Amino acid sequence: MSERIDTEALDQLFFEARTHNEWQDRPVSDELLRELFDTLRWAPTSANCSPARIVFAKGPEAKARLLPALIEGNVEKTRTAPVTAIIGHDLEFHEHLPYLFPHTDARSWFVGNQPLIEETAFRNGSLQGAYLIMAARALGLDCGPMSGFDPDKVNAAFFPDSS
Numbered sequence: 001m002s003e004r005i006d007t008e009a010l011d012q013l014f015f016e017a018r019t020h021n022e023w024q025d026r027p028v029s030d031e032l033l034r035e036l037f038d039t040l041r042w043a044p045t046s047a048n049c050s051p052a053r054i055v056f057a058k059g060p061e062a063k064a065r066l067l068p069a070l071i072e073g074n075v076e077k078t079r080t081a082p083v084t085a086i087i088g089h090d091l092e093f094h095e096h097l098p099y100l101f102p103h104t105d106a107r108s109w110f111v112g113n114q115p116l117i118e119e120t121a122f123r124n125g126s127l128q129g130a131y132l133i134m135a136a137r138a139l140g141l142d143c144g145p146m147s148g149f150d151p152d153k154v155n156a157a158f159f160p161d162s163s
Contacts, residue, residue: 009138012137012138012140013134013137013138017137019143019144019145020142020144021077022077022080023077023080023081023082023142024142026082027082028082028083028141032139033058033083035139036132036135036136036139037054039135039138039139040128040131040134040135043131045124045127045128046120046123046124047097047101047106047109048097048101049093049094049096049097049100049101049120049121049124050093050096050128051089051090051091051120051121051124051128052087052089052090052124052125052128052132053087053089054086054088054128055086055088055159056084056085056086057083057084057085057086057158058082058084062084063078063079063084065158066084066086067079068153069149069150069154069157070148070149070150074146074148074149077146078146085129085132085136086154086158087125087126087128087129087132088125088155088158088159088162089121089122089125090121090125091117093117093120093121093124094106094107094109094110095107097110129145133145
């Protein structure tokens with residue numbers, strides 16, 4: 001990486017970027033969501049572990065599953081958003097390390113070490129959530145990272161195999 005990006009790009013990604021609470025009245029296509037994922041998917045994580053699992057909640061049925069898990073202040077902005085990205089993480093990410101980090105036996109670092117698995121998955125999954133925000137901004141999408149939800153309810157609704 002030898003070229004500095006221009007001021008307009010820095011503005012779009014950082015200086016003029018804020019957390020949005022209201023949304024433009026325009027749909028977000030499935031093709032754009034695929035492009036968003038393809039843009040962030042290989043961004044660096046420790047040992048290329050890439051534990052994030054992303055669900056795009058789009059449409060009334062998905063929103064109906066999500067809204068009961070939110071605190072009151074997040075319901076309306078989520079309901080009116082064209083799409084909401086839910087960032088989870090795979091606690092079996094290390095099983096993919098022979099492919100993602102093939103030059104050493106990184107899988108062995110994690111096998112049987114549940115605290116390290118959980119810490120690594122949470123930290124790197126959160127990092128990938130930040131990459132999603134930056135990729136969304138780079139592709140011209142408004143975004144607003146959000147806390148204020150019941151993770152057990154979100155997991156039950158969108159990641160039932162993780163419970």
